[in-house]
Amino acid sequence: MPQRKAEQGLPFAAIQYIPAFFPEMKCLVIDDDPLACEIIEGFLARLGGVEYCLKLGDGAIALHIIAAEDFDVVFLDLDLPGVDGVSLLLSLPTRVPVVIVSASPDFGAKSYEFGIIDYLLKPFDFPRFAKAMGRVTAAAATRQPVTSPADGVIFLREGGKIQRIDLNEVECVRAQSNYVSFVLDGGQRIMSLVSMAKLEEILPHDFVRIHRSYIVNRNRIARIEGNKAIVGELSLPIGDSFRSRLLERLSVIKMPTRRGD
Numbered sequence: 001m002p003q004r005k006a007e008q009g010l011p012f013a014a015i016q017y018i019p020a021f022f023p024e025m026k027c028l029v030i031d032d033d034p035l036a037c038e039i040i041e042g043f044l045a046r047l048g049g050v051e052y053c054l055k056l057g058d059g060a061i062a063l064h065i066i067a068a069e070d071f072d073v074v075f076l077d078l079d080l081p082g083v084d085g086v087s088l089l090l091s092l093p094t095r096v097p098v099v100i101v102s103a104s105p106d107f108g109a110k111s112y113e114f115g116i117i118d119y120l121l122k123p124f125d126f127p128r129f130a131k132a133m134g135r136v137t138a139a140a141a142t143r144q145p146v147t148s149p150a151d152g153v154i155f156l157r158e159g160g161k162i163q164r165i166d167l168n169e170v171e172c173v174r175a176q177s178n179y180v181s182f183v184l185d186g187g188q189r190i191m192s193l194v195s196m197a198k199l200e201e202i203l204p205h206d207f208v209r210i211h212r213s214y215i216v217n218r219n220r221i222a223r224i225e226g227n228k229a230i231v232g233e234l235s236l237p238i239g240d241s242f243r244s245r246l247l248e249r250l251s252v253i254k255m256p257t258r259r260g261d
Helices: 012-021 034-047 059-068 085-091 108-114 126-143 196-202 240-250
Strands: 025-030 050-056 073-077 098-102 118-121 153-158 161-166 170-176 179-184 189-192 207-211 214-217 221-225 228-231 234-237
Touching: 025 034, 025 059, 034 050, 034 126, 050 059, 059 085, 073 085, 085 098, 085 108, 108 118, 118 126, 161 189, 170 196, 170 234, 196 207, 196 214, 207 234, 207 240, 214 228, 214 234, 221 240
Parallel strands: 025 050, 025 073, 073 098, 098 118
Antiparallel strands: 153 161, 170 179, 170 214, 179 189, 207 214, 221 228, 228 234
C-alpha cells in the first residue's frame, strides 16, 4: 500500500508508537483556533489509540478541567482569550505533559524551562506531529517504566508490551543510549526506557552498579579479574569509582597476612 503524502519520510515505527503506550489516550487541546484543533484531532486519529480529544478555546475553563481530570497530553496555544498560554503554563501542575503549539517562535527557548515535552511551530505537518508524540510516549515511559520488585519479579515496558522479568535470571543491565538492556540467561535481551539511576533505586540488594553503563547481579559473578567482572560469558568493565562498593557488596574475605611475608 503506498504511503500517504503526509507520511512520506516518517519512520514506520513512529507511526505505530502511540497505541503501544496509550491504548486509551486522553488528550486536551487548548486553542481558540477551530482549524488548529481539528488538525490536531485529525493527526491523533491517524496515530490511533485515542479515547477522546477534548477541545477548549478558553484558558480559564481549561484550568478548571485540568484540575478535575488527568490527561496523557495537553496541546497548548500561547495566544488565548481569558488566560493567556504563558500564564496557563505557569498555573499547570508539573504532572501535566504539555506540547506547545504556537505561530510564534519567540517563546520557544524559554518554554523548556517549564519542562514542556515539545514546541510545535504552526503550521506543522504530520511527520513533525508524530515526532512530538514520540517524545510524549518516551516521557510517559520514563515516568512509569517499571513496577517495584515483588518475589523476585518486575514488570516493565518493552515497546508495546509489558514484560515480566524474573530477577534471578538477570545477569546484568546495560545502559544503551536512552534505553537499558536486561541481559538474561542464554543471552536474551529485553530493552526498556528507564534510567540506570531509577533502576538503582528499585532493584534489590543483589544488584550493584559496577560501571556507569552496567549494573550486575552479584549472584551471577563468577570471578573478578583485574578491572573486569566475569558474568557467564560476559567480561564487564569495573569503573574505578564503583570498585570499592562492589567489593563491599561481594563481602570479599581478606586473608590474614602470614608472619615473615
